[in-house]
Amino acid sequence: MPAQTPHQIAYHKDILANPDWVTAKKNPGQPFSIHDGKFGAVLMESPFIVTTPNATWIPNPSRSPNEILQLRDDYWYGPEDPLLWPQEDVPEAPWLPCLLRNFPKDGSLDNKLAILWDSLSPSQQFHEDDLEDCLSTLNSMFASCNYPPRTMQAVHRHTTTMSVLSQTLRLTPHSLARFSERICAFQHLGRQCVALKMFMTLLFPTGEGIFSHLQKMCFCGDYVGCFTFDVALGNRLVQCGIPVWLLRDLELVGQFRVNTLLPITAARPQAILPAASSSSRPTARPSTRGSPTKVIAYTTHTLLPAMVSTWLHVANVIDEQEYLQDCINKPAERYFVPRPDLFTNASQPKVASYMETWLRLRGIVLGCMGEGEPQALSHRAWQLWLDRGKLEIEVTQGGKTVKRKNKEKDEVDVLISAARKQGPVDLAPEAMWRDRKFDFDGMLGPHHSREILWELNELGFRFEMCMLDSTLTTLASHHEHYNQIRRCFPIGHAPLELANLGQANQGLAHSDWFSRAPFVYALHHVMRFWKNDVVHAARWLTDEQYFKIDEKRGLSPADFEDFEHKVIKIYISSFLTVYGRTPRIPMILSHQPHTKWKQPVYHRMAVGPNGVWMPERESDSLYNY
Secondary structure, eight states, X not given: OOOOOHHHHHHHHHHHHOGGGTTTTOXXXXXOOTTSEEEEEEOSSSXXXXXXXXXXOXXXXXXXXXXXXXXXXXXXXXXXXXXXXXXXXXXXXXXXXXXXXXXXXXXSSOGGGGGGGOOOOTTOOOOHHHHHHHHHHHHHHHHTOOOOHHHHHHHHHHHHHHHHHHHHHHHSOOOHHHHHHHHHHHHHHHHHHHHHHHHHHHTSOBTTBSSOSTTXXXXXXXXXXXXXXXXXXXXXXXXXXXXXXXXXXXXXXXXXXXXXXXXXXXXXXXXXXXXXXSSOOOSOOOXXXXXXXXXXXXXXOTTSOEEOHHHHHHHTTSBHHHHHTTOSSOOOOOBSSOOTXXXXXXXXXXXXXXXXXXXXXHHHHHHTOSSSOOOXXXXXXXXXXXXHOSSSOOOXXXXXXXXXXXXXXXXXXXXXXXXXXXXXXXXXXXXXXXXXXXXXXXXXXXXXXXXXXHHHHHHHHHHHHHHHHHHHBOOOOHHHHHHHHHTTSSOTTSOTTOOOGGGTTOGGGOSSHHHHHHHHHHHHHHHTTBOTTTOGGGGGGGOHHHHTOOTTTOBOHHHHHHHHHHHHHHHHHHHHHHHSSOOOOOEEOXXXXXXXXXXXXXXXXXXXXXXXXXXXXXXXXXXXO
């Protein structure tokens, strides 16, 4: 959606304060045309109002063209899934409004296609023969059709991919997660083929008239529908019984009829699905010590960015209890920055207050970070500091918790004293994020909240890695130890504490294995200096048979997947053993922030003759940037 101008922002606020302006021409007794709104809603972050003449709810439009579609834990693609949530009309895929939410019960579709709408659940069984029958039925639907070449190309592309998925599921073993992912892809493609048929039947001009077969295929409540600026397209969709949400300029309010204002229905984004291994690796393994298996579970929340799937997948198959038993002298839990769950566990007013306070404190905390380990606080101390919202915390005398709060206050005072050694210290006069004043409920939007929490998590991840390495490393030089850690991130010569938003979805979080490989290998290089007598898992680090590294042959995609999973497993299990708690793991943003940051030329990617990645030796540029 386009950004608002200052004039539009002022008008937007006036509309929200005076909703009667929108419904001034309401007339429930009159029939609706495309220009009228049975229902309407004012968008919070865009200069538009949404009206609909034939739907009973108003979904939230797609937030950004930079959204990254990723499979979620409910096997849908979140708010950007066109099978669930209406999108803006796309010229390249004009059939999307004709997607059906449910399998029609009136016999208009062959029952063999019903598998395309079956839910993905452990109790649901999918057989390869059912997939083949479904694919054959789809092919027969288009066999005698004389549709335009562009339409038939889309059908051929979808059915060919479905055939490959079906054959792969038949011929190779799969873990449950991998099987579910491919069934999901099969269903998405199949339902788009059905939508293509609906589109050509309902909307494509034929010799029988502009709209054909309307009486047979009109399920207004079952079609997904779309958002559009095009009144002519909206009119055609309405006549076919397809839900339409028309986007209108706010300045036109008063020139069209809206009977009732509704709240926006926002999609609830589920956690991104962990990537499954290509092998039939089990989802959890039993403990070898006789105690119940307790796998690591990370919190997900609508405010939080998603966690990197490779790290989350490995964490979900680690028996947490096994490594916690090795942690004999568990140190007190300390954190270099506030934990992101401090924000997600609070009420909405508290979340806004915490974020505003953090943005005012952020400069002080980052100023204390350097090559040395910064001052770490307990979770309660961070909570107390954010709750009070002041530089100097005052603890009220009396009450049972005064002793504990005084202790937490002392932790904060130590951090402030360390900051004052660098220069004058004071709270920022205003909470700013990306050169804009912070307003949780206003114009920043959900993306900016996730960006703030991404930075918090990224800083915590980097300095927890420093903390673990300083405990286990055999390197005598602190500067060398710091530089070893720095090479695990795509920051060039920049310090660790500068987590620029342009670095999101890069390095260890990159979606492409070839771009991720140098950083995973750098983390493996860091681990090779760890003490074997502290963490028994560190003995694997020098075992070439365990890692199967052949620097002359290089790493193929399958080799790298196995290598990466083992590196992540050693990192997480070592952290559990030393600190008795789960470490932070990298997160990704579902959108690409617009920043001026440019990725540095941090290494040379050597490519083997067969497209494999060649691990570089210590003398090469990977360790000299």
